[in-house]
Amino acid sequence: MELKANTTDLGVLDPSLYKADCLVEDQLWPEGHVGRVWFTLKYESSTERLQVHIIKAKHLPSRTPALANACDPYIKIQLMPDERRVLQTKQKKKTCNPFFDETFVYQIPPGKLETLTLKLSVLDTGRVGRNKQLIGHIILPLSELEGVAPDEEPQLYKLDIEKEVQEPTSDLGEVQVSLLYNENLHRLTVTVIEARGLKLDPSSSKREVVARVTQERACRGVRARRTAAVEVSEDGNALISECFNFRLRADELHTTSVTVQALQPHSVYAKDRLLGKFVLGSYMFTRGRALQHWNSAISSPMEQVKQWHPLTN
Numbered sequence: 134m135e136l137k138a139n140t141t142d143l144g145v146l147d148p149s150l151y152k153a154d155c156l157v158e159d160q161l162w163p164e165g166h167v168g169r170v171w172f173t174l175k176y177e178s179s180t181e182r183l184q185v186h187i188i189k190a191k192h193l194p195s196r197t198p199a200l201a202n203a204c205d206p207y208i209k210i211q212l213m214p215d216e217r218r219v220l221q222t223k224q225k226k227k228t229c230n231p232f233f234d235e236t237f238v239y240q241i242p243p244g245k246l247e248t249l250t251l252k253l254s255v256l257d258t259g260r261v262g263r264n265k266q267l268i269g270h271i272i273l274p275l276s277e278l279e280g281v282a283p284d285e286e287p288q289l290y291k292l293d294i295e296k297e298v299q300e301p302t303s304d305l306g307e308v309q310v311s312l313l314y315n316e317n318l319h320r321l322t323v324t325v326i327e328a329r330g331l332k333l334d335p336s337s338s339k340r341e342v343v344a345r346v347t348q349e350r351a352c353r354g355v356r357a358r359r360t361a362a363v364e365v366s367e368d369g370n371a372l373i374s375e376c377f378n379f380r381l382r383a384d385e386l387h388t389t390s391v392t393v394q395a396l397q398p399h400s401v402y403a404k405d406r407l408l409g410k411f412v413l414g415s416y417m418f419t420r421g422r423a424l425q426h427w428n429s430a431i432s433s434p435m436e437q438v439k440q441w442h443p444l445t446n
Contacts, residue, residue: 167269168193168229168294170208170253173287174275176246183239183275185210185251186287187222190294193229193268196257204229206268209254210237213272213416214386214431224258247276248383250416255294269294272416276387303443305409306330306369308344308395311439312413312430316383321348321430323391324376325360326439331369333397334406340365343405345394348379352390355379362398386431390414395444409444 171188187208197203207224225231241249253271271292307329313322325344333340341362348355358377365371381389391413396405412418413427426440 162192163293165296166192166293167296168255169291170255170271170294171289171291172253173289174251175285175287176241178243181241181243183241183246184236184287185239186236187233187253189230189232189234190255191230193231193255193257193294195229196266202227202229205258206231207256207258208233209256211252211254212239212241213250213252214428248386249276250274250387269296271295274387274416303409303445304330305332305444305446306395307441307443308393308411309439309441310393310413310426311437312426313437314381314430314434316434319380319382321379321381321391322376323379323393324437325373325393327373328365328371328395329369331365331371331395331408331444333365333369333408337397337399337406339398341398342371342373342408343396343398344373344375345396346377347392347394348381349390349392350385351388387415387417390418393442407446409446411442411444413442 168190169192170190173184173186173188175184175186176182177184187210190206190208193204193206195201195203205224205226206228208222210220210222211218220237222233222235225233251271251273253273255268255270257266257268271294273290273292309326309328311322311324311326313324314320315322323346325346328342328344331342333342339362342365343362344360345357346359347357356379360373360375363371363373379391392410393413394410395408397408398405411423413423415427416424419427422440423442426438426442430436430438
């Protein structure tokens with residue numbers, strides 16, 4: 134899917150229309166709050182254009198607590214799953230409450246709007262312009278928005294910024310998985326490549342691991358596949374190298390997830406022991422490394438994308 138994007142003066146808003154925001158609401162910042170962004174969305178079906186108008190942000194964190202406005206912010210605009218085309222606002226100097234008033238236009242073919250997700254990333258450039266610090270993101274699925282119905286008036290949104298999720302460290306081990314999406318055949322290929330650092334049950338006579346891969350849609354299991362049992366070395370490593378194909382249409386990308394479980398098989402009379410698991414999927418199910426892996430595979434059809442993922446309980 135090719136999305137064309139550009140900036141424009143179209144749809145420039147009258148700042149006075151937004152000075153009447155509820156003052157009480159603006160002063161009620163939750164604990165740990167890192168800012169709020171005001172923006173509008175409008176889709177024109179006749180020209181197949183999505184207009185994203187970034188109005189302002191408020192209550193951004195100051196780099197130096199003792200200084201009120203030690204922040205030089207700007208906002209990046211992306212449409213997922215293709216995160217390679219990035220637009221951005223102009224940088225504002227020395228303010229935690231920047232006013233942008235900039236409009237960005239994406240050329241989107243008919244029927245593609247509901248498959249996309251708007252991602253706004255708020256960054257602080259820093260004093261010398263080299264140390265870019267990510268403040269956080271706003272992620273908004275366009276499939277759920279009434280405000281971007283074709284040819285309606287621009288819809289105003291005021292959304293809080295979410296902090297960047299720190300990747301958890303795991304003492305349960307890691308599993309390397311590759312994803313390959315064939316959009317023409319509506320097929321997702323999941324390959325479980327290898328595992329390392331697994332923590333097996335020492336009381337079991339079997340030093341083996343099995344990977345179970347489950348496709349879920351709207352949190353309901355659709356199909357599950359299981360690899361053959363492979364031997365685990367003394368340091369917890371195992372070479373699995375087994376792949377599975379799952380049917381996945383473009384309109385199901387946002388509601389689909391894939392859960393990978395590492396299991397230690399026991400005897401036929403005992404239940405397999407769960408060593409750990411992780412979930413891959415869209416913004417609805419994942420964040421951080423798992424979401425990045427999913428988006429990279431979906432936005433690069435026919436390209437095998439590999440990634441290590443930590444196991445969790």
